[in-house]
Amino acid sequence: MVINKGVNSAVRMAKKERQRQLVKALEEDPFLTDEEMAKRCRVSIQTIRLDRMELGIPELRERIKHMAENNFDGVRSLSLEEVIGEVVDIQLDQSGISMLEIKKEHVFARNQIARGHYLFAQANSLAVAIVDAEVALTGSAGIRFVRPVRLGEKCLAFAKVITNGPSRLQINVQTKVNGEVVFQGVFDVYRTDEEGQ
Amino acid sequence: MVINKGVNSAVRMAKKERQRQLVKALEEDPFLTDEEMAKRCRVSIQTIRLDRMELGIPELRERIKHMAENNFDGVRSLSLEEVIGEVVDIQLDQSGISMLEIKKEHVFARNQIARGHYLFAQANSLAVAIVDAEVALTGSAGIRFVRPVRLGEKCLAFAKVITNGPSRLQINVQTKVNGEVVFQGVFDVYRTDEEGQ
DNA sequence: CCATATATTAATACCAAGTCCTAAATCAGT
DNA sequence: ACTGATTTAGGACTTGGTATTAATATATGG
Structure with missing residues (x-):
């Protein structure tokens, strides 16, 4: 047997x-x-x-x-990445506000904390957006992630032009969740009619 | 007629x-x-x-x-989805290299120049990836976009740990296209077993 | 107004890669 | 030799097409 x-x-x-x-x-x-x-x-x-x-x-x-479906959902959020955050208000060359709600695709699966580059992207694209020029590109930036942002939180980024030159602007961006600062950055943005980064 | x-x-x-x-x-x-x-x-x-x-x-x-095929190529990097770009090499707590090819979705439609936050994302996620810890989060960063990157260019990001503390690392990331530096940044990354950003 | 393109619809045979179902063959163990 | 599991085989049907041929608008040029 x-x-x-x-x-x-x-x-x-x-x-x-x-x-x-x-x-x-x-x-x-x-x-x-x-x-x-x-x-x-x-x-x-x-x-x-x-x-x-x-x-x-x-x-x-x-x-x-x-x-393919999984991929498609991914593609969707990729094209959404084009516009990081929703612009709420813009005063060209002065200030701007954008909103980004942290969703699944923005966080680390493990701890539900937003990946830093999304917060950066929101701030960066807002900074670039408020510049009144054909082409505006970030030259450099100093940033601080003040506290972690979690899934579901709504990030309001406030951008304010500090110095405004003909070809160079310094823009301060502060991102808040419920009034609490979570991200802070200073962006040096160049404006040209051809290029620069 | x-x-x-x-x-x-x-x-x-x-x-x-x-x-x-x-x-x-x-x-x-x-x-x-x-x-x-x-x-x-x-x-x-x-x-x-x-x-x-x-x-x-x-x-x-x-x-x-x-x-599905596109996705499948990306499925391998789905576990690497945490990282923007493809990790070429990693020495935990020491150094790492990742590659990102600039595609349509990464550039401004007008001038075919890569949006800064993708370069940032590549560098940031590489910096976080090489940290040997349960959880690693960027605390702050200083970055410079040295020259604009264009559609089709392949960005190689080289990350190197400068200072390596028990809870805090300083990581330098230099991104090059054909040997030419296009992006440079220093990232302060915190490692914990719970949180922090 | 008629001929001639152009555009549309129809009809048929065929394909890949299946599903669903029934039936038969094989095979191993007792 | 019989039982139960496993494996094959076969046919009918399904989706979402291709490829081909033919018929039918429809429109415009002359």
Whole structure:
């Protein structure tokens, strides 16, 4: 019996093992068709299909679709990144206010704290936006993350021009959550009609 | 004839307009089937197919597949999604290199110059990534955009730990394009097991 | 007004990569 | 030899198409 069980389990393992390989192979390359997998495992297509059923693995097209959908959501937030925060008010060459609500895509999954560069991006793009010029680019900046910002918090960035030269402005940006300063930065922004950064 | 041309162009516009809408609709939602689009445009499926042919738009499955493939390349870096750019090399608590290719979504449409916060994001996330801790957050930073970076350029960010304390590190990041420095920054990063920014 | 493009619709056969279902074959263990 | 699990096979149907051919507007040029 023990011996038989050995043989038995050898066969069972063949199945289990195949399914294990299936899962692994699809993790590595989700674009594999049942036909491909059947060839690889030297079994019939139907066997692979049964395996997928048992393992609850959707068909190729569904797998691909899911990946694409995830990606699409990502793309959405990428294009949203173009406009970091919503501009609430702007006085060209003087001041501006923008609002950014911290969402899932802005935070570290582990601790729900906003990634610094989103706060920077909000401040930076606001600073650039209030400059009255064809082209405005940040030259340098000094920034401080005063306290961590958490998921769901609404960041109000207040930008104020400190010094206003013909080709160079210094802009102070203070970001607050419920009146509490969470970020502070000074941006040196250059304006030109051609380039600079 | 002018009158006829008017009618003519009205019809032609119907087609052009429909194709314009098609492109737009698919940009907004690439998961639309021909059938759906046919209903929306109140034409036959065949017309939509012809339109796709003319416009060189691949079928639904191909579109989805492409998205999924792009995503898949990015899936590897999904765990690295924490980091903007692709990490090339990391020595924890010592140094790191990441690469970011400037694409359309990173530049100002007007002048094809990369928005500063992407360069910042690359540098910032690399700085945070090389810190060997449960949680690492940027406290402050001083940065300089040395020269503008253009569409298509590949930015290599080199991060190096300058001072390495138990709870605080100073990290210098220099970003280069073809050996030329384009960005330079010093990041104060805090490591904790709970929070801080 | 008729011929001639251009645009649209229809109809058919075919494909990939499946699902769902039924039935048969195989095989291992007792 | 029988039982139960496993594997194959087969056919019908599905989606979302391609490719091709043909018929039908529709519009404009002359």
